Amino acid sequence: MRAVRREHNDAVGAGRRAIALLGAVLLAAGACAPATSGPGPAARGGTLVFAIWQEPTTLAPIYANQTVATVVNETAVEGLLNTDTNGAFYPVLAKSVPTIDNGGVKISADGKKMDVTYDLLSGVKWSDGTPFTSADVKFTWETYLKDPKVVTTEGYSQIDSVDTPSDTQVVLHYKTIYGAYLTRFTGIIPRQLLQNVPDISKSEYNQKPLGTGPFKVTEFVSADHITVERNPNYRKPDRPLLDKIVFRSVPSREVAVAQLKAGEVDGMWNLLEAQIPDLEKDANIKIVTTPSPSVERIELNLAKPADPIADPKVPHPILGDLNVRRALLLATPKQQIIDKLLFGKAKPGTSPVSQGWASPKGLAQEAYDPAKAKQLLDQAGWAPGSDGIRSKGGVKASLTIVTTTGDKVREQVQQILADEWKAIGIDLQIKNQPSAVLLSGSYSAGDPRKKGNIDLWMYASSPAIDPHSIINQRYTTANIPTAANGGAGQNYTRFSNAEVDRLVADAGATVDQARRAKDYADALKILNDNVPIIWMYDRQLLDAFRTNVSGYKGNTWDNITWTAEDWSIRK
Amino acid sequence: MGHYVVRRLIQAIPLLLGITVVAFAILKATPGGPLAAYEANPNVTPEDIARLEHALGLDQPIPLQYASWLGHFLTGDWGYSFATSQPVLSMVGGRLPNTLWLMTTVYVVTLLIALPIGILTAVKQYSWFDHLTTGATFAAFSMPTFWLGLLLIITFGLQFRLLPLGGMLAPGAPFTVGDLARHLVLPVATLSLVGVGTYVRFLRASMLETTNQDYMRTARAKGLTEPRVVVRHALKNAAIPFVTVAALDLPELFGGALVTEQIFGWPGMGRLFYDSVTRYDYPVLMGILAISATFVVLANLLADVLYGYLDPRIRYS
Numbered sequence: 001m002r003a004v005r006r007e008h009n010d011a012v013g014a015g016r017r018a019i020a021l022l023g024a025v026l027l028a029a030g031a032c033a034p035a036t037s038g039p040g041p042a043a044r045g046g047t048l049v050f051a052i053w054q055e056p057t058t059l060a061p062i063y064a065n066q067t068v069a070t071v072v073n074e075t076a077v078e079g080l081l082n083t084d085t086n087g088a089f090y091p092v093l094a095k096s097v098p099t100i101d102n103g104g105v106k107i108s109a110d111g112k113k114m115d116v117t118y119d120l121l122s123g124v125k126w127s128d129g130t131p132f133t134s135a136d137v138k139f140t141w142e143t144y145l146k147d148p149k150v151v152t153t154e155g156y157s158q159i160d161s162v163d164t165p166s167d168t169q170v171v172l173h174y175k176t177i178y179g180a181y182l183t184r185f186t187g188i189i190p191r192q193l194l195q196n197v198p199d200i201s202k203s204e205y206n207q208k209p210l211g212t213g214p215f216k217v218t219e220f221v222s223a224d225h226i227t228v229e230r231n232p233n234y235r236k237p238d239r240p241l242l243d244k245i246v247f248r249s250v251p252s253r254e255v256a257v258a259q260l261k262a263g264e265v266d267g268m269w270n271l272l273e274a275q276i277p278d279l280e281k282d283a284n285i286k287i288v289t290t291p292s293p294s295v296e297r298i299e300l301n302l303a304k305p306a307d308p309i310a311d312p313k314v315p316h317p318i319l320g321d322l323n324v325r326r327a328l329l330l331a332t333p334k335q336q337i338i339d340k341l342l343f344g345k346a347k348p349g350t351s352p353v354s355q356g357w358a359s360p361k362g363l364a365q366e367a368y369d370p371a372k373a374k375q376l377l378d379q380a381g382w383a384p385g386s387d388g389i390r391s392k393g394g395v396k397a398s399l400t401i402v403t404t405t406g407d408k409v410r411e412q413v414q415q416i417l418a419d420e421w422k423a424i425g426i427d428l429q430i431k432n433q434p435s436a437v438l439l440s441g442s443y444s445a446g447d448p449r450k451k452g453n454i455d456l457w458m459y460a461s462s463p464a465i466d467p468h469s470i471i472n473q474r475y476t477t478a479n480i481p482t483a484a485n486g487g488a489g490q491n492y493t494r495f496s497n498a499e500v501d502r503l504v505a506d507a508g509a510t511v512d513q514a515r516r517a518k519d520y521a522d523a524l525k526i527l528n529d530n531v532p533i534i535w536m537y538d539r540q541l542l543d544a545f546r547t548n549v550s551g552y553k554g555n556t557w558d559n560i561t562w563t564a565e566d567w568s569i570r571k
Numbered sequence: 572m573g574h575y576v577v578r579r580l581i582q583a584i585p586l587l588l589g590i591t592v593v594a595f596a597i598l599k600a601t602p603g604g605p606l607a608a609y610e611a612n613p614n615v616t617p618e619d620i621a622r623l624e625h626a627l628g629l630d631q632p633i634p635l636q637y638a639s640w641l642g643h644f645l646t647g648d649w650g651y652s653f654a655t656s657q658p659v660l661s662m663v664g665g666r667l668p669n670t671l672w673l674m675t676t677v678y679v680v681t682l683l684i685a686l687p688i689g690i691l692t693a694v695k696q697y698s699w700f701d702h703l704t705t706g707a708t709f710a711a712f713s714m715p716t717f718w719l720g721l722l723l724i725i726t727f728g729l730q731f732r733l734l735p736l737g738g739m740l741a742p743g744a745p746f747t748v749g750d751l752a753r754h755l756v757l758p759v760a761t762l763s764l765v766g767v768g769t770y771v772r773f774l775r776a777s778m779l780e781t782t783n784q785d786y787m788r789t790a791r792a793k794g795l796t797e798p799r800v801v802v803r804h805a806l807k808n809a810a811i812p813f814v815t816v817a818a819l820d821l822p823e824l825f826g827g828a829l830v831t832e833q834i835f836g837w838p839g840m841g842r843l844f845y846d847s848v849t850r851y852d853y854p855v856l857m858g859i860l861a862i863s864a865t866f867v868v869l870a871n872l873l874a875d876v877l878y879g880y881l882d883p884r885i886r887y888s
Contacts, residue, residue, distance in 0.1 A: 049742045055846065057654035065609055148626035149656070151609065152619045162601035201656035221664055222655075223838035223846070225742050246743040251833045251842070259736050262729055313641045436603045436849075445603040469614060 023469050046569045047244040048502035048549065050561075051256035051268040055249045057225070059217060060206050061187020062143060062150045071269055071559040074125070075228045077211035079186035080118055080137070083465050083557040085290065087356035089182050092133035092134065093212065096117040097182065102260045105511060107177070113160075114177055114511070118185075120168040127216035127231040130192050134164035139191035141172070149201045155184040155310050156470070160408060179511050188212070192361055214240035214565035223249050240565035241551065257544075260285060266569060269560060271542035273342040274409055279544060289345070290541040290554030293355045294462035296346075298332075298401070298417075298534040300325055303452050303494040309443075309487060310452025312480045312494040317395045319455060323380035324397070324426070325531040330373035331424045338537050341409050345542075349535025351524050352474065355556050358467045358515060360521035365528055365535060373424045382425065382516060390425035398427035403458040410458055413536070443487025450481045452494060460539060468508055471520060475502050475527055493532040500526050576872065580652040582867045588641075590864040591857065595637045598853055604820070605629070605653040627653055640857055650854040654847070659858040662843065668837035669739055670827035672751065676759050678824060679768035682817070688767070688814055693809075696779060702820025704771060711768030720761040720834040727757060737836035758835040762828055766820075773816050777809035784808070810881050820872035822866035826859075 042110045056069035061077050064070060080094040098104020098116050106115045113236045123483075124132040144156035163171040172528045174181070189200075190210045207220040214236070215228035219372060226247040230240055230439045248265055256268040257275060271279070271287070279285050300319045303310040318324055334348040353359045382390040382397055391395040401417070403410040411432070418428040432438075433448065439459055443450040449457055463470040470490075471477050477496040479489030500523045507519035527533070543554060543560040551566035606623055609615045624630045628639065643650055649659035692704040728736040739754050742748060781787060782805065790804045791797075791802030836842075840859065846857040878885045 024592065047743050057652075057850065058656065063656070064614055148622055151612070152615045153622075154614050154619070156614055202651065202658075206656050221838065222662065223836075223842050224739060227743060244743065248738065248742045249836070249838075250737065251836050255737060255834075255836060258724070258729060262732070262736055264736055265742070371791075440603045440607035441612075442607045443606065445607050445610075447607075447610075464614065 001531050004272075011273070024414050030483040043568050043570055044241050045243050046571060047246060048242050048267065048567060048569045049248055049265045051250050051265040053250050053253045053256050053268075053270065054378050055223060056204050058201070059201065059209050059226070061209065062140075062147060062200060063187060063206065064187075065151045065386040066300040067559065068269070072226055072228070073187070073209055073211070073217070074213070074559060075215040075245060075561050075564045076213045076217050076231070077187045078213045079188060079207050080120075081182055082186070082562065083555070085553075085555040085557065087465055087557055091187060093121055093124060095121060100511065105181075107511070108386055112176065114174045114181075116172045116174065116181055117169050118172075118219070120170065121235070122168045124192075124212055124235055125233040126210050126212055127233050128193070128210055129233050130166075130190070132188070132190075132212050133167040134170040135167075136188050136191045137163050137170045137185060139160045140185060140187075140189050143189060143194070143200070164207060177511060179508055179516060180468055181511070183464060183466045215245065217318060225249060234565075236565070242564075243565075244301060245564060259359075260544060262544065263546065267543065267545040267552070267560075269543055271544055272409075273345045273540065273542065276345055276542065277343050284547050286545055286547055288543045288545065288552060288554045288560060290540050290543075290560075291355055291556050292462065292541040293353070293464075293556065294460050294539040295349050295352055295354050296458070296460040296536040296539055297349060297352070298456055298458045298536060299449070299493050300328070300532050300534070301452055301455055301493060302532055305453045305455060307453050308451060309481065309483050310494065312452075312482060312496060316455070318397055318399060321380060321382075321392075322530065323376045324382065326366065327373035327376045327424060328421065329531050329534050330369045330376070330424065331420050331426075332417065332534055332536075333368045333420060334536060335368065337413055341412050341416075342537065346537040346539055349537050351528065351531075351535060352470065353460070353475055353520065353524065354469045354538040356465055356467070358463075358517050358520050360517075360524050363521065363524060363528060365531075366435075370420065370424055377425060384425045388422070388425055389427045396427070398429065399455040400431050401458060402438055402454050403432050403434040404438055407435075407479045413458065441490070443481060449492035450490075452481065452486045452492070457492075458536070462539075467520065468504075468516075470502050471523065472508060475523065476504050487547060495527065495530065495532040497526055497530070502524055572876075574859060576876065579872050579875070583872075587861070587864055587868065591641065591861055593635065594860045594864075595633075595640070595853075595857060598851075598856055599633050599636075601851070603851055605853065607851065640854070644857070644861065649858045652847075652852050652855050654850045654852045659854050662855060663840070663842075663862070666827075666838060666840045666843045667825065667838065670832075670841065671824060672739075673755065673839055674757060674762075674824040674827060675833070675835055676755055677762040677766065677828075678820070680759055681770060684763065685767045685770035685774065689771040689813075690801060690806060693775045693778030693782070693805075696782075701775075705775075708768040708771045711764050712772065712812060714765060714768075716761055716765055716828070716831050717834055719764060720758070720831055723757045723761055724834070737752045737834075739838055756825050758828075758831050760835055761835075762831055770813070770816070774809065774813050777812045778805055779804045781808045807881060811878055814877050814881065818870050818877065819867075821873070822863060823868040825866050826863045833850055 043094045046244060052068050052071060054066060054068040056066055056072055058064055059069055059073040061073060064073065080092060081089045081097055082092050083089055091097055095103060096119065098118055104117050108114065120134055126132055135308040141156055141159060141162050144150050144153055155178065158174055158176055160173045160175045165171065193210055194200055194205060200206065208217040214231055214234050217226065219227035223283060227244060229244045250259060253272060257279065259265045260268050276287060279287055283564060301316055302319060303312045304314040304316050322352050338344060338346050338348065342416040350365055351360055351363050377390055382392045384390050401414055414430045418430065421428045421490050437446060438448060438457065440447045448454045459471045473490040475495055479491040480494050480496065481489050502517040503523040510516060541554060548570045549567060550558060551568050555562050605627065606620055609623060610620055628636060640650065651658055652662060688704055692701045695701050724736055728733045734756050735754050740750050744750060787800065787804055790800045825840065827839040829841035829845055832839045832841035833845055843855065844859050
């Protein structure tokens, strides 16, 4: 099952910062760990301890809204399909991936509806020994529609009805053409166990979901550990290799790193780029580096900042000028920031979709060229004053940037930008806010991006394998938060372009992947030409193991645990 | 005496109610909310948010939400966590033993060390021992626990590899007292050192106040041995301010140590509170706040009752 990725995960939690100091000290001190055994042949059996620095609140696929929940539960819960690291879907509980070409997807005669047929593996059992059938798939759909606590009904409410012609075949009748149909049913839930449960969220299933995967969840001790053990009913007789994985809850990334170095844990989830150089020095640790769809960016408010909410029709007095936006981009030394602050472990950003089939090839942003930036500003009539800061028509080019407080790398980036932009005559003030405020994504909670009461803001966000929802939410006119729509939508920059709106709508109404990819590429080209966003760098997925662990593999579109059945450990 | 206790308990009811009102209002006034994390998920639509708000009762007016919480709480129904859907009572119940393990050990160790040192440092005022203790205790209670904890982790966990870096039990291993004890050493040392510093300072100051009292001279004049003078006369009188401090620390046995539990990954109440704050998990926070407030009130009452035992001149009316 796929990770639920969102910018929230990239933000450092408020309290974790309180003990961020711990990180630096522990990292330094851990360097004196004694050497242990080197790599060995894959062995069967054994227990692996894996550190997670966030705790899942639930492991049920229907409720999970945290990446860490999928890190743990995908060892036990399976879906119909999954995504490999190249972004290609492969069958898990299904026999094949339904497409138009193989007849799995049938578009109605009027072109407005579609049916998707999944043929399921036969003989699959839930870990309690009961058979997995098409009725479970139907029950999963029904639960998404009727349980008021599911995380989203997106992609399920678009289905009108579900037929189960046989135990191994399920037909989904969609009300519309739903392009992202392959991304749903990533966690099937057991009908036999849950059909008579009045509130699944309050049942044992919430923390110990029954699945068909290589492991089964046997223990969930809050703030301490979650144990998954070999599923005796798993369909592959030679998997999993491990007997047990203990997911240990630790309070922060830094603690996880220290415990990894000390050998108290055998692997850990989700490092930061800045932690790499130190870990690389440790011969007992191997870092798994995987390209991630997460893109660090600086977004520019095209509307005049206002409280309680900006009016998209009133342009920003400074950033409303394309020349200023281009100048800021030209004066942003992406490569220098990557080399100095991220130890070269990232690539300069070019678009919001950095990975997968929808990633536009050859799309770029203008490269660092401060001389050209000055020239643009001169031509546009932004004249330097006595203090070197430019102004035009009585408006001084002074901007404020916001990012998440306590994030060291982001704070350093801000310092560099303040210097660089000052050199071209633009003043940059820094005023950071806690991630819970800046990235809340909630208008009522006062997310300044939703309100549009700030100039510039820096954070990271990643699209799902199907980028439609994020492109639609972030860059189309209908999704600009306004007073009229009560702050709904995530088009924080207030970017509005009729051609982009048309292209994105077109992409959403077809299952033709080539056409969709071209629509997105064209739309993102127009977006980049207008520079509402500076794509800073493409981030990486970073996990680490001790060298006596083998069999793991990174996946751009999934968590490191996607191949946990192949993991083995030599003690 | 019985009347006094009953009256104090009755007086505590409006106080506790007031505390829960203020706590609820503050929680609701903080920016963000339990659904903020969902809103940041691009797959979640505004309709999903509205549905979840309704499912959690967040679409109700705030006074009504409070009344509903209070009504259930009073009947013993602490509600369900917004984040985990688990009953708050069982979440608290799961953490309370862990915190009791930690904090009771800390409390006992702190008292066992602080009492003799505090008495001795006062009895031997201006001796080298007193100077040394004064210096050391000042350093100890000025030390932030997060820093001290780290120092101990680095030294004994990473450098010398003597003790585990965190957690309460070795991951995946069955429960043994020895394993628990090993994990207890560093967090207990961290909290006790700071606690000992505070207690010794208090005890020394109040012991010194008694040394010039007339009854001390009388006791010595009666021919009592010095240890008897110190324990029966000096210590008993000096104990009143000390008991206040010690009794007021009692609620920590249940509330846990927020920072230390966080640093050592101790699965206790402090960490539950911290995690619930980051998740805006109002039902859990309200449950913890209500019970903490109750313990504070009870500890105050206990301190007052103990005064009467220690000083018969104090009368309750």
